[in-house]
Amino acid sequence: MKRLLLSLSLALPLLASAQQLTVSAAASLTDAFKEIAPKFEAARPGATLRFNFAASGVLLQQIAQGAPVDVFASADQETMNRGVDQKVIAVDTRRDFAANTLVLVTPAQGAPAIATLIDLKKPEVKRIAVGKVASVPVGRYTQQALGSAQLWSALSPKLVFADNVRQVLDYVARGEVEAGFVYRTDAELARGKVAIAMTVGGHAPVTYPVAVVADSRQAALARDFVTFLGGAEAQAVLARYGFGKP
Template sequence: MIRLRAVLFAILIAVLPCAVFAQQLTVSAAASLTEAFNEVGAKFQALHPDVTVRFNFAASGVLLQQIREGAPVDVFASADEQTVTRGVQAGLFDAATRRDFAANELVLIVPAAQGSPVKSVADLSNPAVRRIAIGKTSTVPVGRYTQQALEKALLWNALTLKFVQADSVRQVLDYVSRGEAEAGFVYRTDAVLMPGKVEIVQTVGGHDPVTYPVVAVSASHEQALAKAFIDYLLSPAAQGVLKRHGFSQP
C-alpha cells in the first residue's frame, strides 16, 4: 500500500506542473473561419506548448450574444465589422486590440450539375426559383451583406417570399448543396468547400466590404495570451494559412 501511494504521489508530482501552468485560450469565431482557424490554432499551439486553444464556431451575432450572456471567451473573430462595433459599444471588447485580419467575397451559388436557370442575381426573379437561402439578417453577417446587395439591385422586397432563413453561412451552403434551395448567398471560401455540389455563378457586389475583425474580450482572464493570438493572426505564417483557405488580406 505504501509503495502504491508512493507511485501515485510520483505521478501526481509529474502531472501537477502541467495542471498548474497549462493555459486555455477560448476563441469564438465566425463559422466561415472553421477550417482555417483549426489549422491556425494548431500552429499557434505548436509555438506555445503550454497552451490549449479551444474554438467555438457559429454565426457572429450568435457568438456576440453568448459573450453578452457571460460565456467565458478570450478572443472574438467576426465576419463583419458591425458585430464587433456593437460589442465594443457595449463594453464587451477591448477596442485597443481590434484588428482586421482577413477579407472575403460574397458569391451567388446554385446546386451543381442541375442546369440551373440562375446565372446572375437578376435571374432570381425567375418563377422556377422558389427558394433562395440567405443568412438571418439579425445574426448572420452574410445575410446582411446579401440584403445590402439585393437592395442595391432593387430586388430585396420582390424576393422576400422566396427566402429560406439560415442560422449560419454553412447552413446556407448545406441548403443549396442538398438542392433544398435553388440558389443561395455565401462567402467564396465556403463555396469552394463543396466542388461538384455547388457552383458559383456570380461574385456579388453592392454591399459593405467583407472584412474580418478580431478583438480581445474585456472579461477574459487571459489578456496577454489573447493579444498574442491576435498578433499571430497577422503574422506571415497565419496569413499564409488564411490565403490557402481562400481568404485575402483586408
C-alpha cells in the same frame, strides 16, 4: 505521504503552464482556424485552443451573457462594433485579419441558369437561401446587395433564412433551394456540390475583425493569438482557404 507531496509539487508547474484559450469565431472560419490551431499551439507550448463556431451575432450574444470566451473573431465590422458598444471587447486589441467575397451559388446539377441578380426573379427559382439578417453577417451583406439592386422586397417571398453561412451552403448543396448567398471561401469547400453563378457586389466590404474579450482569463495568451493571426504562418493558411488580406 512524502512521495505524494513530491509528485504534486512536480505536477503543479505543469498544471500552471497548461493554458486553454477559448475562441468564438464566425462559422466561415471553421476550416482555416482548425488548421491554424496546431501551428499556434506549437508556437506556444502548454497552450490549447478550443473553438466555438457559429453566426457572429449568436457568438456575441453568448459573450454578452457571460460565456467564458477569450477571443472573438467576427465575419463583419457591425457585430464587432456592437461588442465594443456593449463593452465586452478589449478595444485596443481589435485587428482586421482577413477579407472575403460574397458569391451567389447554385446546385452543381440541374440548377436554373443564373447570370445576374435579376435572374433570381425567374419563376423556376423558387427558393433562395440567405443568412438571418439579425444575426448572420452574410445575411446582412446579402440584404445590402439585393437592396442596391432594388430586389430585396421583390425576392422576399422566395427567401429561406439560415442560422449561419454553412447552413446556407448545405441547403444549396443538397438541392433544397435553387440558389444561395455565401462567401467564396465556403463555395470553394463545396466544389462539385455547388457552382458559383456570380460574384456579388453592392455591399459593404467583407472584412473580419478579431479582438480579445474584455473578461478573458487568459488575456496575455489571447493577445498572442490575435497577433498570431496577422503573422505569416496564419495568413498563409487563410490564403489557402481563399481569404484575402483586409
